[in-house]
Amino acid sequence: MTANLSDWTALERAARQAAKNAYVPYSHFAVGAAILTADGTLYSGCNVENASFGLTNCAERTAIFTARAQGGMEEIAAVCVYTPTPEPTTPCGACRQVLNEFGPAMRVRLICDGDAVIDTTLDTLLPGAFGPKNMAEHRARSE
DSSP states (O other): OOOOOSOOHHHHHHHHHHHTTOBOTTTOOOOEEEEEETTSOEEEEEOBOOSSGGGOBOHHHHHHHHHHHTTOOSOEEEEEEEOSSSSOOOOOHHHHHHHHHHOTTOEEEEEOSSSOOEEEEHHHHSTTOOOHHHHHHHHHHHO
């Protein structure tokens, strides 16, 4: 990984800014996320709700899908997630799984409206994850 993670300021700023673009007419819970790819490119995303709640997309997945749609990203080095809460909250299970697809050991920073910050790694948040390596092992056994 070549991305420089010594300064989280840009990721934090991008996550907070992305939350301002959230479409949250039902929950009024605007979340922003920013990812840093291994090559040092930053992408951000916000949550987008839908009246059919199951079709809502979280900020983390929006950032990843945006990066991929723009032709970037093979590996995520880090993600920063902002929530409008007094304490940081962790990504949902679906987001953890999608993040795992592109960076099983990525660094994770969770920020909020309060002073607390959680610094961890995705493999800590999603131990024993199923991902691309499992599929590669399966393909190797079936060939």
